[in-house]
Amino acid sequence: MKTIIILADGAADEPIEALGYKTPLQFAHTPYMDKLASMGVTGQMRTVPDGFHPGSEVANLAVLGYDLPRVYEGRGVLEAASIGVELQPDEMAMRCNLICVKGEILKNHSAGHIHTEEADELIQYLNERLGTERVKFHTGVSYRHLLVIKKGDKRLHCTPPHDVPLHPFRPLLIKPEVAEAEETARLLNELILESQKILMEHPVNKKRIAEGKDPANSIWPWSPGYRPAMQTLPDMYGFEKGAVISAVDLIRGIGVYAGLQNIPVAGATGLYDTHYEGKAKAALEALKTNDFVYLHIEASDEAGHEGDVKLKVKTIEYLDQRLVRIIYDELQRWDEPVAIAILPDHPTPCALRTHTNKPIPFILYKPGEEPDNVTCYDEQSVLKGKYGVLENDQFMKELLKK
Numbered sequence: 001m002k003t004i005i006i007l008a009d010g011a012a013d014e015p016i017e018a019l020g021y022k023t024p025l026q027f028a029h030t031p032y033m034d035k036l037a038s039m040g041v042t043g044q045m046r047t048v049p050d051g052f053h054p055g056s057e058v059a060n061l062a063v064l065g066y067d068l069p070r071v072y073e074g075r076g077v078l079e080a081a082s083i084g085v086e087l088q089p090d091e092m093a094m095r096c097n098l099i100c101v102k103g104e105i106l107k108n109h110s111a112g113h114i115h116t117e118e119a120d121e122l123i124q125y126l127n128e129r130l131g132t133e134r135v136k137f138h139t140g141v142s143y144r145h146l147l148v149i150k151k152g153d154k155r156l157h158c159t160p161p162h163d164v165p166l167h168p169f170r171p172l173l174i175k176p177e178v179a180e181a182e183e184t185a186r187l188l189n190e191l192i193l194e195s196q197k198i199l200m201e202h203p204v205n206k207k208r209i210a211e212g213k214d215p216a217n218s219i220w221p222w223s224p225g226y227r228p229a230m231q232t233l234p235d236m237y238g239f240e241k242g243a244v245i246s247a248v249d250l251i252r253g254i255g256v257y258a259g260l261q262n263i264p265v266a267g268a269t270g271l272y273d274t275h276y277e278g279k280a281k282a283a284l285e286a287l288k289t290n291d292f293v294y295l296h297i298e299a300s301d302e303a304g305h306e307g308d309v310k311l312k313v314k315t316i317e318y319l320d321q322r323l324v325r326i327i328y329d330e331l332q333r334w335d336e337p338v339a340i341a342i343l344p345d346h347p348t349p350c351a352l353r354t355h356t357n358k359p360i361p362f363i364l365y366k367p368g369e370e371p372d373n374v375t376c377y378d379e380q381s382v383l384k385g386k387y388g389v390l391e392n393d394q395f396m397k398e399l400l401k402k
Contacts, residue, residue, distance in 0.1 A: 001366065003239075003339045003399060004283060004293045004327065007063065007251075008319055009056065010301025010348030012360045012379055016309055024300075024312045024350070025361070025378040030320040032328055033342060033363065037377040040340075040365030043387025045395050047346055048357035055160060055355065056301070057223065057250055059345035064233060064258060064294070065393030074154070074225030078253030079146050082262075085138050087227040092152030092184075094224045095250075096137065096145045097161050098122060098216035101196060106169040109161035109305065110143040112214030113271060118204045119143065122216055129198050130191055137219075140249045142270065147221045149188075153181035156188075158222035162305050163354040174221070188221055195219040232259025233292065237400050242292035245282050247274060251296045260294060261286075270298040272315050276322035284330050287338060292400075297323065304348030312350055337367040341399050342377070359389050364399055 011025060019027040047059040049068050057075040061068060076093035080086075087093055098119055100107040111119075116139070123139045131137060138146040157175040164172055173192065176185040196218045199205060205215035233242055244255030247268035255262050265282045267275030274297065283295045297319055303312035324342070331338050343362035346355045361382040372386040390398070 001337050001339050001402070002287055002291050003341070004287060004295060005063070005399070006319075006324060006327070006340065006342045007060065007294065007296045008300055008316070008342065008344050009296060009298045010304045010346060010355065011316055011319075011344040012347035012358070013304065013312065014347070014349045014351060016350060018309055019313070023379055024309065024316055026380065028313045028316040028320070030316060030377060032320050032324040033377040034375065036324070036328065036340060036342060036365045037363050037381070038375040039371055040363050041369070041372045041387060042361065042363055042374045042377070042382040042385030044359035044382055044385075044389045045343065045362055046359050046389060046391040049391075053160070054346045054357040055223065056248075056345055057254070059355075060251060060254055060296075062392075063343065063345055063395065064254070065236065065396035066230065067392075071228050071230045072225075073228040075223035075250055076146060077225045077228055078257070079140060079144065079249040080138070080148070080253065081256035082249040082251075082253035083138060083140055083146065085146060085148065087148070089227070090151055092149045092154050092224050092226060094147045094149070094158075094188075094221040096147035097220040097222070098143045098145065099161050099218050099220045100214040100216065101169055101218045104168050104170060106161060106164055106167055106172070106220075108165055108214060109220070111216030112208070113302075114143050114208075114216050116141050118208070119145065119216065121204050122199060122202060125198070125202055126195060126219065130194055135187075135191065141247065143216070144249055147191075147219070149184065152187075152224065153178075153184040154224040154226065155181040156185055156224055158224065160222050160354075161220045165305075165353055169218075191221070192219055228257060230257040232257075234259050237292075237396065239291035239400070241290045242294070243286040243290045244294045244296070245279055245286065246294075246296035246298070248296065248298050251294075255294070260292075261290070271302055272299045272311055272318070274299055276318055277326060280323045280326035283327060295323075300344070301348045304350050305353050307350045307353045309350045339364070339366045339399060341365070341395075362387075362395065364395075
């Protein structure tokens with residue numbers, strides 16, 4: 001049986017007063033996800049092991065069944081793999097956001113979701129002004145970029161910028177966790193402050209300000225690590241070929257190390273305006289030649305980070321109507337059965353505007369298998385599901401069990 005995981009990034013939430021104390025998943029009209037819940041089995045999964053920050057890199061690796069304490073090397077190394085930067089043994093990679101700072105306040109983590117074309121100009125400019133034989137910037141997508149430091153010490157305390165919108169940024173600058181990392185922390189903080197001096201006057205930012213947009217007037221490096229040693233998913237679970245579909249470098253980078261083919265989709269943005277139908281059709285096409293497809297949709301997570309309740313509901317309804325519906329309806333016409341799993345990687349509550357480590361709800365549908373008694377998909381309904389709370393590699397083993 002072939003398998004597809006539909007990963008609704010950050011879709012889980014908390015009850016919201018404006019929604020009648022329902023969560024966005026409870027409030028949204030999702031007939032196809034509810035149908036799959038009624039036809040399949042449900043439960044919760046702990047995607048953030050004890051001692052780990054609830055980042056998407058942690059949660060997605062956990063969904064795929066990886067042993068986090070053994071393989072985790074941060075977000076930067078995964079994004080390096082996605083954009084084709086092969087790390088050397090003496091190199092440390094970090095996610096490098098372009099952010100908007102207003103005075104002393106970190107206004108937002110995305111510089112108003114700057115377009116990649118504009119961001120690339122700024123990243124090249126940073127290389128010209130701040131790059132050295134030791135320091136290199138690499139362009140990613142939108143606000144998500146890469147910083148590589150030779151002989152960097154990863155033992156640093158870094159704050160993800162999406163965790164701290166509207167907070168003063170100086171208390172959040174990088175801190176060494178051991179004395180040996182002091183030089184690396186000092187270098188990175190110098191780069192942050194120097195970037196603020198030079199980016200504000202760049203023509204890209206002057207144009208953005210004139211258009212009423214947030215400038216990308218600071219870098220923010222975080223999640224340091226070295227090249228990881230990861231077993232591929234085909235080796236771990238015994239299938240032959242797999243694919244990953246995502247607009248996000250982080251997920252594509254996981255795919256590289258996991259031995260999955262990366263499939264690009266025109267119009268995939270990582271936001272609410274992503275090409276849902278294009279992703280659905282690409283996933284169906286990939287299932288024809290692959291045993292396993294990991295289909296990642298970022299939109300709900302970004303809505304949660306913005307604290308935009310209406311937008312988050314809309315992204316969930318778009319997911320149901322413009323992606324899950326297409327995949328489900330088409331698979332009903334196939335002779336070969338396909339297992340479908342739907343789950344977030346972590347909650348991104350609109351009230352908090354950042355990730356939390358609570359267990360997430362999942363659906364696991366395998367044609368011909370006995371369903372449980374759950375008839376709709378949300379955080380509360382799955383509490384009555386068959387599986388209770390899964391952790392470690394239990395979810396993947398159940399999903400791929402023959």
